[in-house]
Amino acid sequence: MKKTLLLLAFIVQTITNAQTYYDANDNEISKKVFDEKLLEYGNISVTNDSLNKHKILFVYDRIEKGVLSDAPNLFKILNEKLHLQLDYNKPLIIYYYPGKDPCNSSGVGAKRRKQLKWDKELNKKVRKVANVNVLRIYKSNEGLKTLKDYNWKKDPNALIEHLFFNYHYSCSSFVVINKDKYSAYFGEYGREDVASTLENILKK
Incomplete structure:
Protein backbone atom coordinates (compact mmCIF):
# COMPACT_ATOMS: atom_id res chain seq x y z
CA MET A 1 0.00 0.00 0.00
CA LYS A 2 1.29 3.44 -0.90
CA LYS A 3 0.91 6.18 1.68
CA THR A 4 0.88 9.83 0.67
CA LEU A 5 1.72 12.24 3.45
CA LEU A 6 0.14 15.39 2.01
CA LEU A 7 0.68 17.10 5.36
CA LEU A 8 -1.97 14.90 6.92
CA ALA A 9 -1.14 16.47 10.24
CA PHE A 10 -3.02 19.56 9.15
CA ILE A 11 -6.01 18.06 7.37
CA VAL A 12 -9.36 18.44 9.12
CA GLN A 13 -11.65 15.49 8.58
CA THR A 14 -15.44 15.71 8.58
CA ILE A 15 -16.93 13.77 11.43
CA THR A 16 -20.28 12.05 11.02
CA ASN A 17 -22.52 10.56 13.68
CA ALA A 18 -23.59 7.68 11.41
CA GLN A 19 -22.19 4.27 12.31
CA THR A 20 -20.60 2.51 9.33
CA TYR A 21 -19.33 -1.05 9.03
CA TYR A 22 -16.67 -2.61 6.78
CA ASP A 23 -15.32 -6.05 6.06
CA ALA A 24 -11.62 -6.94 6.08
CA ASN A 25 -11.26 -5.65 2.50
CA ASP A 26 -12.77 -2.23 3.36
CA ASN A 27 -16.08 -2.95 1.62
CA GLU A 28 -19.01 -1.32 3.40
CA ILE A 29 -21.46 -3.84 4.81
CA SER A 30 -24.59 -3.79 6.96
CA LYS A 31 -24.44 -4.13 10.74
CA LYS A 32 -26.21 -7.49 10.43
CA VAL A 33 -23.53 -8.85 8.10
CA PHE A 34 -20.85 -7.30 10.30
CA ASP A 35 -22.19 -9.06 13.40
CA GLU A 36 -22.39 -12.36 11.51
CA LYS A 37 -18.77 -12.06 10.39
CA LEU A 38 -17.66 -11.42 13.97
CA LEU A 39 -18.88 -14.89 14.84
CA GLU A 40 -16.49 -16.45 12.32
CA TYR A 41 -13.25 -17.92 13.66
CA GLY A 42 -10.32 -15.50 13.79
CA ASN A 43 -12.30 -12.32 13.17
CA ILE A 44 -12.16 -9.37 15.56
CA SER A 45 -13.60 -5.86 15.48
CA VAL A 46 -11.60 -2.60 15.43
CA THR A 47 -13.08 0.88 15.69
CA ASN A 48 -12.31 4.40 14.53
CA ASP A 49 -13.92 6.41 17.33
CA SER A 50 -13.70 9.76 15.54
CA LEU A 51 -15.48 8.59 12.39
CA ASN A 52 -17.74 5.95 14.01
CA LYS A 53 -16.31 3.33 11.65
CA HIS A 54 -16.15 -0.36 12.55
CA LYS A 55 -14.06 -2.87 10.63
CA ILE A 56 -13.51 -6.62 10.60
CA LEU A 57 -9.89 -7.64 11.11
CA PHE A 58 -8.56 -11.16 10.82
CA VAL A 59 -6.47 -11.74 13.92
CA TYR A 60 -3.71 -13.52 11.96
CA ASP A 61 -3.51 -10.85 9.26
CA ARG A 62 -2.36 -7.80 11.20
Whole structure:
Protein backbone atom coordinates (compact mmCIF):
# COMPACT_ATOMS: atom_id res chain seq x y z
CA MET A 1 0.00 0.00 0.00
CA LYS A 2 1.29 3.44 -0.90
CA LYS A 3 0.91 6.18 1.68
CA THR A 4 0.88 9.83 0.67
CA LEU A 5 1.72 12.24 3.45
CA LEU A 6 0.14 15.39 2.01
CA LEU A 7 0.68 17.10 5.36
CA LEU A 8 -1.97 14.90 6.92
CA ALA A 9 -1.14 16.47 10.24
CA PHE A 10 -3.02 19.56 9.15
CA ILE A 11 -6.01 18.06 7.37
CA VAL A 12 -9.36 18.44 9.12
CA GLN A 13 -11.65 15.49 8.58
CA THR A 14 -15.44 15.71 8.58
CA ILE A 15 -16.93 13.77 11.43
CA THR A 16 -20.28 12.05 11.02
CA ASN A 17 -22.52 10.56 13.68
CA ALA A 18 -23.59 7.68 11.41
CA GLN A 19 -22.19 4.27 12.31
CA THR A 20 -20.60 2.51 9.33
CA TYR A 21 -19.33 -1.05 9.03
CA TYR A 22 -16.67 -2.61 6.78
CA ASP A 23 -15.32 -6.05 6.06
CA ALA A 24 -11.62 -6.94 6.08
CA ASN A 25 -11.26 -5.65 2.50
CA ASP A 26 -12.77 -2.23 3.36
CA ASN A 27 -16.08 -2.95 1.62
CA GLU A 28 -19.01 -1.32 3.40
CA ILE A 29 -21.46 -3.84 4.81
CA SER A 30 -24.59 -3.79 6.96
CA LYS A 31 -24.44 -4.13 10.74
CA LYS A 32 -26.21 -7.49 10.43
CA VAL A 33 -23.53 -8.85 8.10
CA PHE A 34 -20.85 -7.30 10.30
CA ASP A 35 -22.19 -9.06 13.40
CA GLU A 36 -22.39 -12.36 11.51
CA LYS A 37 -18.77 -12.06 10.39
CA LEU A 38 -17.66 -11.42 13.97
CA LEU A 39 -18.88 -14.89 14.84
CA GLU A 40 -16.49 -16.45 12.32
CA TYR A 41 -13.25 -17.92 13.66
CA GLY A 42 -10.32 -15.50 13.79
CA ASN A 43 -12.30 -12.32 13.17
CA ILE A 44 -12.16 -9.37 15.56
CA SER A 45 -13.60 -5.86 15.48
CA VAL A 46 -11.60 -2.60 15.43
CA THR A 47 -13.08 0.88 15.69
CA ASN A 48 -12.31 4.40 14.53
CA ASP A 49 -13.92 6.41 17.33
CA SER A 50 -13.70 9.76 15.54
CA LEU A 51 -15.48 8.59 12.39
CA ASN A 52 -17.74 5.95 14.01
CA LYS A 53 -16.31 3.33 11.65
CA HIS A 54 -16.15 -0.36 12.55
CA LYS A 55 -14.06 -2.87 10.63
CA ILE A 56 -13.51 -6.62 10.60
CA LEU A 57 -9.89 -7.64 11.11
CA PHE A 58 -8.56 -11.16 10.82
CA VAL A 59 -6.47 -11.74 13.92
CA TYR A 60 -3.71 -13.52 11.96
CA ASP A 61 -3.51 -10.85 9.26
CA ARG A 62 -2.36 -7.80 11.20
CA ILE A 63 0.65 -6.64 9.17
CA GLU A 64 0.54 -3.96 6.50
CA LYS A 65 3.55 -3.28 4.27
CA GLY A 66 3.90 -0.41 1.88
CA VAL A 67 5.68 2.66 0.59
CA LEU A 68 5.74 6.24 1.87
CA SER A 69 5.68 8.73 -0.97
CA ASP A 70 7.37 11.48 1.07
CA ALA A 71 9.30 9.84 3.91
CA PRO A 72 11.88 12.67 4.29
CA ASN A 73 9.03 15.11 4.89
CA LEU A 74 7.56 12.82 7.55
CA PHE A 75 10.88 12.85 9.42
CA LYS A 76 11.06 16.62 9.02
CA ILE A 77 7.57 17.15 10.46
CA LEU A 78 8.22 14.82 13.40
CA ASN A 79 11.52 16.51 14.17
CA GLU A 80 10.01 19.99 13.99
CA LYS A 81 6.75 19.33 15.81
CA LEU A 82 8.19 17.09 18.51
CA HIS A 83 11.60 18.78 18.85
CA LEU A 84 13.51 15.62 17.95
CA GLN A 85 16.57 14.74 15.90
CA LEU A 86 15.48 11.59 14.11
CA ASP A 87 18.07 10.39 11.61
CA TYR A 88 16.51 9.57 8.22
CA ASN A 89 19.43 7.27 7.43
CA LYS A 90 18.53 4.96 10.31
CA PRO A 91 15.39 2.81 10.60
CA LEU A 92 12.65 4.26 12.77
CA ILE A 93 10.47 2.23 15.12
CA ILE A 94 7.34 3.99 16.31
CA TYR A 95 5.54 2.40 19.26
CA TYR A 96 1.94 3.62 19.24
CA TYR A 97 -0.33 3.69 22.29
CA PRO A 98 -3.99 4.26 21.29
CA GLY A 99 -5.36 4.96 24.75
CA LYS A 100 -6.62 2.83 27.61
CA ASP A 101 -8.45 -0.36 26.71
CA PRO A 102 -9.09 -3.76 28.38
CA CYS A 103 -5.96 -5.23 26.78
CA ASN A 104 -3.35 -2.67 27.91
CA SER A 105 -4.96 -2.19 31.31
CA SER A 106 -4.39 -5.83 32.28
CA GLY A 107 -1.45 -8.24 32.22
CA VAL A 108 2.13 -6.97 31.76
CA GLY A 109 1.02 -3.61 30.38
CA ALA A 110 -0.86 -2.82 33.59
CA LYS A 111 2.22 -3.20 35.81
CA ARG A 112 4.95 -0.61 35.37
CA ARG A 113 7.93 -2.69 36.59
CA LYS A 114 7.01 -5.70 34.46
CA GLN A 115 6.49 -3.46 31.45
CA LEU A 116 9.89 -1.82 31.94
CA LYS A 117 11.56 -5.23 32.18
CA TRP A 118 9.74 -6.36 29.05
CA ASP A 119 10.82 -3.21 27.22
CA LYS A 120 14.45 -3.72 28.26
CA GLU A 121 14.47 -7.23 26.79
CA LEU A 122 12.79 -5.91 23.64
CA ASN A 123 15.43 -3.22 23.26
CA LYS A 124 18.20 -5.83 23.46
CA LYS A 125 16.63 -7.84 20.64
CA VAL A 126 16.20 -4.75 18.48
CA ARG A 127 19.78 -3.54 19.03
CA LYS A 128 21.10 -6.91 17.91
CA VAL A 129 19.45 -6.30 14.55
CA ALA A 130 20.28 -2.63 13.92
CA ASN A 131 20.90 0.78 15.38
CA VAL A 132 17.52 2.47 15.16
CA ASN A 133 15.56 5.61 15.96
CA VAL A 134 12.87 4.94 18.55
CA LEU A 135 9.78 7.10 18.95
CA ARG A 136 6.97 6.51 21.42
CA ILE A 137 3.67 8.13 20.40
CA TYR A 138 0.33 8.17 22.18
CA LYS A 139 -3.15 9.21 21.10
CA SER A 140 -4.33 9.44 24.71
CA ASN A 141 -2.04 8.93 27.70
CA GLU A 142 -4.81 7.62 29.94
CA GLY A 143 -3.57 4.43 31.58
CA LEU A 144 -0.06 4.76 30.13
CA LYS A 145 2.04 3.27 32.94
CA THR A 146 5.47 4.24 31.57
CA LEU A 147 4.59 7.85 30.71
CA LYS A 148 7.26 9.24 33.03
CA ASP A 149 9.88 6.60 32.18
CA TYR A 150 10.21 7.36 28.49
CA ASN A 151 10.04 10.40 26.26
CA TRP A 152 6.48 9.75 25.12
CA LYS A 153 5.07 12.28 22.65
CA LYS A 154 1.50 13.25 21.84
CA ASP A 155 0.67 12.38 18.23
CA PRO A 156 1.02 15.74 16.43
CA ASN A 157 -2.33 16.52 14.81
CA ALA A 158 -3.03 12.77 14.74
CA LEU A 159 -0.41 12.37 12.01
CA ILE A 160 0.72 8.85 12.94
CA GLU A 161 -2.84 7.74 13.57
CA HIS A 162 -4.00 8.87 10.13
CA LEU A 163 -0.98 7.44 8.34
CA PHE A 164 -0.83 4.00 9.94
CA PHE A 165 -3.39 3.33 12.67
CA ASN A 166 -6.83 4.40 11.47
CA TYR A 167 -8.54 2.14 13.98
CA HIS A 168 -8.12 1.44 17.69
CA TYR A 169 -6.11 -1.77 17.78
CA SER A 170 -6.06 -3.40 21.23
CA CYS A 171 -3.08 -2.92 23.55
CA SER A 172 -0.69 -1.01 21.29
CA SER A 173 0.86 -1.22 17.83
CA PHE A 174 4.12 -0.42 16.10
CA VAL A 175 5.44 0.56 12.70
CA VAL A 176 8.97 0.19 11.34
CA ILE A 177 10.07 2.70 8.71
CA ASN A 178 13.19 2.26 6.60
CA LYS A 179 13.65 5.11 4.11
CA ASP A 180 10.46 4.97 2.00
CA LYS A 181 9.38 1.48 3.13
CA TYR A 182 7.16 0.77 6.12
CA SER A 183 5.76 -2.26 7.89
CA ALA A 184 2.98 -1.73 10.44
CA TYR A 185 1.82 -4.29 13.00
CA PHE A 186 -1.70 -3.80 14.35
CA GLY A 187 -2.48 -4.62 17.96
CA GLU A 188 -0.84 -6.65 20.71
CA TYR A 189 2.65 -7.83 19.76
CA GLY A 190 5.60 -9.75 21.12
CA ARG A 191 9.31 -8.92 21.21
CA GLU A 192 10.02 -11.29 18.32
CA ASP A 193 7.41 -9.52 16.20
CA VAL A 194 9.32 -6.25 16.45
CA ALA A 195 12.74 -7.81 15.84
CA SER A 196 11.59 -9.90 12.87
CA THR A 197 9.73 -6.96 11.31
CA LEU A 198 12.90 -4.89 11.54
CA GLU A 199 15.00 -7.69 10.04
CA ASN A 200 12.60 -8.16 7.14
CA ILE A 201 12.36 -4.50 6.20
CA LEU A 202 16.15 -4.20 6.18
CA LYS A 203 16.38 -6.99 3.61
CA LYS A 204 14.51 -4.93 1.03
